[in-house]
Amino acid sequence: MSCVQLAAVTAYTTPPPWRILTKSGYFVGLCGAIGATVTYAAVVRPVLRAPTSERGDVAALRRRSAAYLAWAGVVLLVAGYLELAARVAGARRHLPFGQALAPGRIWDFLRAPAARGAWVSQGTVYLVQSIVLVLACAALVSLFGPGARRHLDALALTALPLSVAVTLIAEIPTTVPADPSHALELVLDQVHIVGGTVWLGGLALLAALAAARRHLGGNAGLLWADIWRRFSFVALVCVGAVLISGLWLAWKHVGSIGQLWTTTYGFLLLIKITMVLGMVAAGGANQFWLMPRIARARQADATASLLHLTLRHFPKVVWGEVALGAGVLGVVPFLSGSARSQAGGPAPVATGSVFAVGAALALTLAASLYVTARTSEALARRQVPATS
Template sequence: MAAAAPSTPLGPFVDSLVSWTTWVTLMGLVGLIALAVLSTGPAAARTAPAALPAVTTRIAWASVVAGVLAAPAVLTELAHSASKSHGYDWSAAWDSLYDGTNAGRLSGLEVTLVLVAAALVAPLTVRSVAAGRARTWLLGAGLAAASVALGATKFPTKVPADWGRGSFDTLVWMLHLLGGGVWFGGLAGLLLLAVPGAVPTAGRRAFWSTAVRRFSVAAMVCVAAITLSGLFLYWAHVDGLTQLVTTMYGRVLGVKILIFGGLLLLGTFNQFWLHPRLDALRDEGDQRALVTVLLRRFPLVVAVEVVLALALLLVAPFLHGSARNQAYQAQVSEQSATPIPAKKLPKLPAKQVSTSTWVWGTLETVAVIALMGGSYQLSGRLARRRSAAATATPDTTAPEAATPEAAAPEAPAPVATASASLPG
């Protein structure tokens, strides 16, 4: 009689939770610093110089905390992996750092560079430093160190037999991790700044208008990078849609895709509904409605997105192996007359890239970029159209609402799929 097909367990929840803390701290560190470099810092320096120290110090404090927590998180994961009794072998974890192997060097780089990034950003927790010229250099150096630390999690530990394929696989993972880090960490940073009192009242409206516009572009690029890299990883690990429901890897991946889809739906809501209406309210001078949205709807939506992002990072560590191998091993086990130990089950070779793969990949890349660019332009037109309609129909019932602060020089560009929907 044929043996029963082997089950593919998810693995202990504790293992995934330990990995989750590592991903959250590493990606959060990258995203927080990137937010200050790409969005909030330049926006404050350009539109509200008085708010620059307060905005920078708040992001710096969060970055330092993430960096300080990332080092023990990496060590905890190493200790858990080194233990033979599913415990924590701290001595083995510490000794594995820079032990002469490639894996040891990469682990050592992770621990070292997250602490370096935290140390570089730490001076910016002082407002006098945050307002000085050193801000740009410290943030740039900290972002570089944090990015390399995050990338070290997926750098190859062995010399690849095919340098072209190995380099491309590494590039795909870098796009996936850095895109996710900048997007998810940026959302967390925006939530911190949306707390009442985080941004000084003077220039707050102009600051948010510019900050949203800049983060919108960064978020669009991140979504495109995650989507394209995710498509390649799907091609490499899944053979057909049926494996999404017939294998454990496919089911977990399906849950991850659903969560990612929820994030995109929230972004679509902000891009095509919320933000154009906020622009119209601003031009009408409706301060009460704007404050209501500012203090309630925006933080709530971003908080939901942050929770979904954390859930997505919790699901990701449950992805073990590949759907291709799980389906193949189940078939081999069913055809075998005697049970085969899980460790001795055969594995399929990696998929080979062909000409058709490059053709489809190029078409997918062009399609994703066109979709993102077209969505950005379309939502911008909606915002300008609603603002023009609001300006052409002044509100004569509440003239006192048209205060100087309510007026903004121009309507901000639309938000990206990351729900950066805070009004100017």
């Protein structure tokens, strides 16, 4: 078979518009639910519960957090239904997406028997996922009610594991993977998704909360300094998870550096990588420049400067990261197939040396993130220069 013939067999096919919208929307829904609940639980809630937080600031941020989480539940519910319909349309090649939206067709899809050799049917897996999704959305949507908002912490902590389970359940294999590397790919794919949704969804939540600065007091800079400090640690963990899992997934789908610009998949992946690195660079600016300035302003008791840095300057950088993250979500639906197959190359083979190199890269990356955190702390500990 000639190279031209092989390229024709493995040619890239652009997804239909409905698949692009449903897949992007589904990840937006996951970012809203997973990212917002994790960030609220790990970052916002502890700061609001601190005895030094002013009551008016706490009330304002709790109201805005509850409203954001409630709308995140609505988005996930709609996006989840559309994603399920897309799976129905994908399972029946000639079924128009509009017809796949019918509840009867979706129910038939969920009740389909298991394939030969499968321990459970794919429809059952999606049925369990849908039930968990509805429960997560119910907990979040209930926050529209004033009475439920008094139980914001409990509802957010209930929705958190349910939201994470939504993506994990969907990837449960219906048959035992014959290749151990395939099982590892499933795990790392979920690490990639959860890490990315917490990172991007957390940024979006905090950017939205920072927009409430007009309703906050003059000492809100202290509260927000703690919020940004806590989230910086969460973001570092997410960056490590995304980059380490991304290295493995890139190796599985890209056979050489050249395939990044000689294949459609590779070029789209290159665009995604560029935007992710842009987010990392913006986060690095926060770590090495803004966070130390915030810490020094706090040490100097410079209330006005602290308020400006935490609620005006910092959110501008965060909104830039959110915009890049939205671009990443826009590219994801187009990443179908692999650069290896489009280039006519062989399938990847996971050997001991591949795992060794991967482990070395992961340890190097973890060490670099640790150094980043310690360097940021060292810059923050610099003495505030005396004023004349």
